[in-house]
Amino acid sequence: MSVTQNKRVLISGAGPVGLIAAYRLAREGVPVTVFEKEDRLLDDPRAATTHPATLEMLSELDLVDDMARLGLICREFRFWDRPTGDLVANFDHELLADETDFPYVIQCEQFKLASLVYERLLAFNHVDILFEHSVIDLTQDENYVTATVSNPDGEYFCTGAYLIGADGGRSAVRKSAEIAFEGFTYPERFVVFTTPFDFQSGGDYCYRNYFADPDEWSNLFKVSGDGPPGLWRAVFPTGIDESDDDVANESAAQERMQKFFPKTGGYNIVHTNIYVTHQRVAESFAKGRVFLAGDSAHVNNPIGGLGLNCGIHDAMNLTEKLLRVWKGEADLGEMVRYDIQRRTTNHEFVQAQTIQNKKRLEAKDPLARAQNLKELSEIASDPARAKKFLLRSSLIASVRRAETLG
Ligand SMILES: Cc1cc2nc3c(=O)[nH]c(=O)nc-3n(C[C@H](O)[C@H](O)[C@H](O)COP(=O)(O)OP(=O)(O)OC[C@H]3O[C@@H](n4cnc5c(N)ncnc54)[C@H](O)[C@@H]3O)c2cc1C
Incomplete structure (x- = not known):
């Protein structure tokens, strides 16, 4: 045809x-x-x-x-030093108010x-x-x-x-x-864990956070999901030699999340996604x-x-x-x-x-x-x-x- x-x-x-x-x-x-x-x-x-x-x-x-x-409307994003927990920098899009009708993401x-x-x-x-x-x-x-x-x-x-x-x-x-x-492909992959746990209950986080760490950098974002209270996504690099199962199995996922943000009780992880990144x-x-x-x-x-x-x-x-x-x-x-x-x-x-x-x-x-x-x-x-x-x-x-x- x-x-x-x-x-x-x-x-x-x-x-x-x-x-x-x-x-x-x-x-x-x-x-x-x-x-x-x-x-x-x-x-x-x-x-x-x-x-x-x-x-x-x-x-x-x-x-x-x-x-x-x-x-979710989000004016700010923050950089953190993960090992010390210190806030390094807060950027506020309000500074762009005279440049755009949308001084936020x-x-x-x-x-x-x-x-x-x-x-x-x-x-x-x-x-x-x-x-x-x-x-x-x-x-x-x-x-x-x-x-x-x-x-x-x-x-x-x-x-x-x-x-x-x-x-x-x-x-x-x-x-x-x-x-x-x-271009090139990174040897490590990126893993994203999504959870409804409210990270703002335990830290001065905004909806977009970047954590510097010589051992394991991370990012933490909030999305609205199906509505309040919304979902948080934590992003980490995988080890180069870790298999998908090494990263995604329940105990490994819990361990990574607890190391990132220790809390009482386990995390309810609603999605785990692993991406090859180029x-x-x-x-x-x-x-x-x-x-x-x-x-x-x-x-x-x-x-x-x-x-x-x-x-x-x-x-x-x-x-x-x-x-x-x-x-x-x-x-x-x-x-x-x-x-x-x-x-x-x-x-x-x-x-x-x-x-x-x-x-x-x-x-x-x-x-x-x-x-x-x-x-x-x-x-x-x-x-x-x-x-x-x-x-x-x-x-x-x-x-x-x-x-x-x-
Ligand atoms: C963890 C993660 C977080 C990200 N966060 C952000 C972010 O916050 N902001 C941002 O800007 N970007 C982000 N990105 C990047 C973003 O997801 C991609 O850039 C985006 O999906 C690209 O959209 P696209 O429509 O070009 O391609 P895709 O979303 O990949 O869509 C391509 C479509 O084409 C279809 N398709 C494939 N092959 C064929 C074919 N042969 N014939 C017909 N259909 C075909 C696929 O099924 C698919 O529906 C993120 C990526 C990842 C992995």
Whole structure:
């Protein structure tokens, strides 16, 4: 079988990035088909932190009020010295009040954002979202791109005008387009334990906390879950030689959590997730009529909560340009700017910051460690330096930088 729709945009992947790209296009009348490998939207607990620059973009799509309703508004984040328990630095987004309408992050789980967008997409007759449909290959020529799609009935070809690969870190679109994914993979994995235990009952924690520790760094976040009292997620590196079972079995999980935050009685651990973590960027985000966005284009460690945020920035940057091309207001060469702007800022901001965040938390050398913590403390206590730090961590600086490129 073969389906051809000359002006249709094809999207591989109904994760948050694919759905947001679909929604932006659909609102402008562009016919879209989204192919999703799974039989439903993914609901594993990954991204939650949505930064000010991303909230600005999502407000253009009228999504922020719903995210705030489903999530938690969080003005501050804190760095701690885990061995001593000392608070090293508190950063308050209020310092950005004259830079953005959103001087805070919203902690809204990515599956909630994806569901919000999915529900809105259902209202459009010109959008198809096809579950259990995997894109497995592609070809393209001057005018069209054709995806080979596999579903439970077999394989077929679907031809459209453009194809967006938003199909995650193992992107079939990226591989089929023969785009290299350059970078490295960490030898350790990251484990996330989710529990309803209220950490604020025992410490001066805010909803986003980063702990430096030469033996075992950690992060601690709050999300709203199904509503009050919410859930906390504690993130740790695994040992390089630990198997998944060594990390996830009940007694090992309890031991890690008790070592992190000793308390009477065991932890109620409602989810355990273990992630292989990489720092990689595609060598190009645009190849002819094929574009990459989100994790298919770049992956990074989650310290700082940047991966999905940058995926959303990709979706917004890409669709802004693609809409002009689709409407005949610009030629395909316009998409080179998408590649330059988003790939460069990914290297300069996301890769640089997440690598630095991890190094800062895990530093083992006592002198380097002391220097890191002193620097963070000094930055946080100087409003001008703290503001500059927040402009980077909130990704406002990366959006401004992108505007100067290409
Ligand atoms: C522990 C952890 C915490 C994180 N926290 C944050 C955070 O706080 N803030 C942040 O910004 N980022 C965070 N991230 C990163 C974030 O989760 C990812 O960047 C985000 O999921 C990327 O979204 P995506 O839509 O590009 O890809 P995905 O969410 O991976 O979605 C891809 C979709 O494509 C589908 N698919 C795959 N292959 C095919 C195919 N061949 N055909 C069709 N469909 C296919 C998949 O089933 C999936 O539905 C975190 C990551 C981890 C692991």
